[in-house]
Amino acid sequence: MKKEKALILIVDDQExxxxxxxxxLEDDYRIMEAADGLEAIELMEAKTTQIACILLxxxxxxxxxxxxxxxxxxxxxxEQIPVIMISNDDSPQSVEKSYSLGAADYINRxxxxxxxxxxxxxxxxxxxxxxxxxxxxxxxxAEKEKNNANMITVLxxxxxxxxxxxxxxTLKIRIITEILLECIMRKYPQYELTYSAIADxxxxxxxxxxxxxxxxxxxxxxxxxxxxxxFAIMKTxxxxxxxxxxxxxxxxxxxxxxxxxxxxxxxxxxxxxxxGYPDGLSGAAIPLCAQVVALADVYxxxxxxxxxKPPFSHETALNMIYNGxxxxxxxxxxxxxKEIGNTLQDKIMQNSLHxxxxxxxxxxxxxxxxxxxxxxxxxxxxxxxxxxxYQFLAALSNEIIIDYDVSTDIITFSEKGFTELGLPLSxxxxxxxxxxxxxxxxEELSDLFExxxxxxxxxxxxxxxxxxxxxxxxxxxxxxxxxxxWTRDIxxxxxxxxxxIMNINEQKVEIQRLESLVERDTLTHLYxxxxxxxxxxxxxxxxxxxxxxxxxxxxxxxxxxNDKNGHIFGDRVLLRIAEIISNNIxxxxxxxxxxxxxxxxFIRDIASEDVAVNQIERIxxxxxxxxxxxxxxxxxxxxxxxxxxxGFAELTDYADKALYEAKNRGRDQYIFYRDIS
Amino acid sequence: MGIWWANYIVTKEMxxxxxxxxxxxxxxxxxxxxxxxxxxxxxxHLKKYxxxxxxxxxxxxxSKAVEEKDYxxxxxxxxxxxxxxxxxxxxxxxxxxxxxxDSVRSGNTDEIxxxxxxxxxxxxxxxxxxxxxxxxx
Numbered sequence: 001m002k003k004e005k006a007l008i009l010i011v012d013d014q015e016x017x018x019x020x021x022x023x024x025l026e027d028d029y030r031i032m033e034a035a036d037g038l039e040a041i042e043l044m045e046a047k048t049t050q051i052a053c054i055l056l057x058x059x060x061x062x063x064x065x066x067x068x069x070x071x072x073x074x075x076x077x078x079e080q081i082p083v084i085m086i087s088n089d090d091s092p093q094s095v096e097k098s099y100s101l102g103a104a105d106y107i108n109r110x111x112x113x114x115x116x117x118x119x120x121x122x123x124x125x126x127x128x129x130x131x132x133x134x135x136x137x138x139x140x141x142a143e144k145e146k147n148n149a150n151m152i153t154v155l156x157x158x159x160x161x162x163x164x165x166x167x168x169x170t171l172k173i174r175i176i177t178e179i180l181l182e183c184i185m186r187k188y189p190q191y192e193l194t195y196s197a198i199a200d201x202x203x204x205x206x207x208x209x210x211x212x213x214x215x216x217x218x219x220x221x222x223x224x225x226x227x228x229x230x231f232a233i234m235k236t237x238x239x240x241x242x243x244x245x246x247x248x249x250x251x252x253x254x255x256x257x258x259x260x261x262x263x264x265x266x267x268x269x270x271x272x273x274x275x276g277y278p279d280g281l282s283g284a285a286i287p288l289c290a291q292v293v294a295l296a297d298v299y300x301x302x303x304x305x306x307x308x309k310p311p312f313s314h315e316t317a318l319n320m321i322y323n324g325x326x327x328x329x330x331x332x333x334x335x336x337x338k339e340i341g342n343t344l345q346d347k348i349m350q351n352s353l354h355x356x357x358x359x360x361x362x363x364x365x366x367x368x369x370x371x372x373x374x375x376x377x378x379x380x381x382x383x384x385x386x387x388x389x390y391q392f393l394a395a396l397s398n399e400i401i402i403d404y405d406v407s408t409d410i411i412t413f414s415e416k417g418f419t420e421l422g423l424p425l426s427x428x429x430x431x432x433x434x435x436x437x438x439x440x441x442x443e444e445l446s447d448l449f450e451x452x453x454x455x456x457x458x459x460x461x462x463x464x465x466x467x468x469x470x471x472x473x474x475x476x477x478x479x480x481x482x483x484x485x486w487t488r489d490i491x492x493x494x495x496x497x498x499x500x501i502m503n504i505n506e507q508k509v510e511i512q513r514l515e516s517l518v519e520r521d522t523l524t525h526l527y528x529x530x531x532x533x534x535x536x537x538x539x540x541x542x543x544x545x546x547x548x549x550x551x552x553x554x555x556x557x558x559x560x561x562n563d564k565n566g567h568i569f570g571d572r573v574l575l576r577i578a579e580i581i582s583n584n585i586x587x588x589x590x591x592x593x594x595x596x597x598x599x600x601x602f603i604r605d606i607a608s609e610d611v612a613v614n615q616i617e618r619i620x621x622x623x624x625x626x627x628x629x630x631x632x633x634x635x636x637x638x639x640x641x642x643x644x645x646x647g648f649a650e651l652t653d654y655a656d657k658a659l660y661e662a663k664n665r666g667r668d669q670y671i672f673y674r675d676i677s
Numbered sequence: 678m679g680i681w682w683a684n685y686i687v688t689k690e691m692x693x694x695x696x697x698x699x700x701x702x703x704x705x706x707x708x709x710x711x712x713x714x715x716x717x718x719x720x721x722h723l724k725k726y727x728x729x730x731x732x733x734x735x736x737x738x739x740s741k742a743v744e745e746k747d748y749x750x751x752x753x754x755x756x757x758x759x760x761x762x763x764x765x766x767x768x769x770x771x772x773x774x775x776x777x778x779d780s781v782r783s784g785n786t787d788e789i790x791x792x793x794x795x796x797x798x799x800x801x802x803x804x805x806x807x808x809x810x811x812x813x814x
Contacts, residue, residue, distance in 0.1 A: 013757075014757060014760070014761060015729070016726060016729055016730065016733070016761050016764070017760065017761070017764065019725075019726065019729070020716070020726065020764055023718055023722055024716070024717060024718065059753065059756060059757070088756055088757070088759060088760035088763075089756065109760055109763045109764055110715060110763040110764045110766070111715070111716065111764055112715045112716075112717075113715065113716055113717020113718065114717060117717075
């Protein structure tokens with residue numbers, strides 16, 4: 001049998017657009033068209049169950065797409081028919097509004113045949129799956145209820161058979177109980193009744209007289225009034241029935257229905273004023289189910305033929321009950337009885353004809369779906385909405401988004417990761433495939449993993465910086481920020497990790513520039529005093545006894561020079577000195593200007609002290625011809641590591657003393673500290 | 678039998694002087710195959726839509742709205758025209774219409790007149806070219 005093509009409704013005020021879409025889809029679907037929102041709604045209401053999908057434009061006269069969505073939601077049509085927006089307007093506001101009003105998807109223009117077909121196909125498929133699921137659950141529920149009902153029917157039939165009662169007493173009690181309970185559910189929400197509970201209570205009601213099995217037949221079927229003793233024996237049927245059910249706790253799956261049955265059995269002869277039996281409970285101490293069955297039992301007894309009385313009319317029965325002739329009942333129950341009173345007989349008639357439709361299985365299955373572990377449709381759609389928003393915003397943002405799920409062991413990166421860094425869009429079995437991420441070294445990656453594992457629910461965020469080569473070949477600094485997401489177990493575990501990769505190159509470069517600014521003398525770009533000290537101390541710590549030279553240098557008569565030739569000349573001299581120094585040391589050595597006209601030079605890892613002496617000679621000679629215009633000389637004081645001392649302060653002090661001596665001896669020379677100590 | 682029909686066919690071909698779709702699209706710098714590929718339909722379909730497009734009222738509505746300074750309707754007309762243009766691959770029209778829509782939305786109504794002139798030029802060009810295309814009526 002050829003499967004009928006699904007029906008699609010296309011709503012757009014432009015004939016051209018409808019024609020386009022229709023042409024694209026007519027091979028696989030039947031098409032209906034509407035030119036504005038009003039027409040669309042009419043068609044929808046007429047053919048609700050047949051429409052598989054709606055393609056909806058936003059801008060239309062009379063009623064726009066948003067209005068259509070709102071109407072559909074109100075009329076509960078959105079749950080049955082998926083809507084795909086087809087609009088010209090793909091501004092983020094418009095898209096968001098559509099989704100929040102309940103649209104299932106969004107197709108942009110210009111229309112692409114393949115995309116349109118696929119989206120429609122997928123959307124319809126998804127919705128059908130959901131519908132099938134709901135139907136499956138409803139079927140299961142109906143099965144279960146039917147099984148329950150069957151079993152109880154059998155039991156009750158046995159009891160009734162012995163009772164000699166006719167007229168389907170048990171069935172009627174179930175029906176009346178159910179109708180009463182439904183009315184109470186509506187009128188008195190404080191009882192917090194649910195459809196499931198009503199089903200259970202009504203089924204349980206059928207067992208209310210099960211205790212009568214133990215009552216001797218002569219008493220059960222005595223046509224006249226019972227003696228006091230006989231009545232006493234009769235009254236035991238409620239306690240006995242409850243005991244029987246109680247004893248079944250270990251034998252059967254003792255669920256809610258059984259508990260209700262036990263309560264009903266024991267207390268369906270109690271009365272509101274406490275004058276019932278067997279326990280003399282009064283008021284709200286009597287469980288609701290027992291109260292309702294009590295009332296149903298009385299009503300049915302009045303309106304049916306019994307061995308000891310003829311059937312009374314519906315009105316007579318109601319009056320007798322209201323007048324308290326059958327005992328006192330909960331005033332709320334009486335109100336409920338009054339409300340449904342007129343329709344009771346009809347309903348009994350209807351329901352007894354359709355025994356298998358005793359309960360609203362649709363409602364029960366809805367309730368089941370709403371319970372804790374299973375999500376309601378509304379929740380599912382809310383989650384879908386959030387996911388869509390998230391994906392959409394992630395795509396808009398300028399950063400690379402990371403999403404790793406522990407249970408599936410899959411990591412995904414947003415598209416930007418691919419275009420900028422060549423990251424794969426997703427990697428399965430990530431733990432075994434770490435090498436798929438080629439951006440950072442394996443060690444760095446393992447290190448990152450460990451840091452993530454070391455996070456806690458309170459301290460869940462880590463940041464690391466890496467220098468990475470981008471797709472364009474240039475390397476840049478990136479910051480990776482990761483946050484671990486935790487389960488709600490007693491001992492929480494990581495269930496996913498999210499984060500982003502940001503390009504921080506500009507900031508990094510800027511910071512490096514600022515750092516170097518802080519470390520260096522602005523004029524000469526040699527180190528300043530503080531950073532020189534730090535560096536030299538660092539070198540000394542790692543020196544391991546390898547000889548080092550510490551030179552304290554200053555320009556002879558600098559102040560006089562400055563005063564005579566001006567500051568600009570002075571600056572030139574300083575620059576020249578710095579240049580000479582730089583040209584005569586290695587990268588690993590330290591040269592600093594520590595104030596005015598004073599400099600420090602530290603040369604590390606010299607082979608021996610003799611070599612040191614040669615070095616000093618060489619450096620001193622480099623200052624032979626500082627400026628052409630004028631003769632300028634320098635004085636140097638030298639201390640040796642480790643021979644003269646091992647600490648920065650020491651070496652500085654000695655070099656300083658040596659310099660002082662050089663000045664005293666007439667300047668333009670260098671002095672070794674050991675020569676004066 | 679003789680090829681008496683050959684003349685007939687040759688004459689027929691010489692008679693039709695209308696532009697083909699490829700030429701039309703070339704004239705507006707669009708690759709017709711891209712448009713057809715995207716629509717997943719045939720050249721015949723595309724011709725049908727272009728034929729319908731010739732009768733569209735949107736430009737007239739836009740003109741009227743611009744004259745009456747009815748900016749809401751200017752936006753509406755531009756928006757609709759843009760949508761149709763984009764579907765049919767009339768890219769040059771699509772661009773200017775989008776700018777028109779953006780202008781109205783951002784409240785920059787002084788630009789409207791100027792933009793309208795540009796739209797008009799593009800529109801005339803497209804319509805002019807369309808008039809030369811051979812449509813099977």
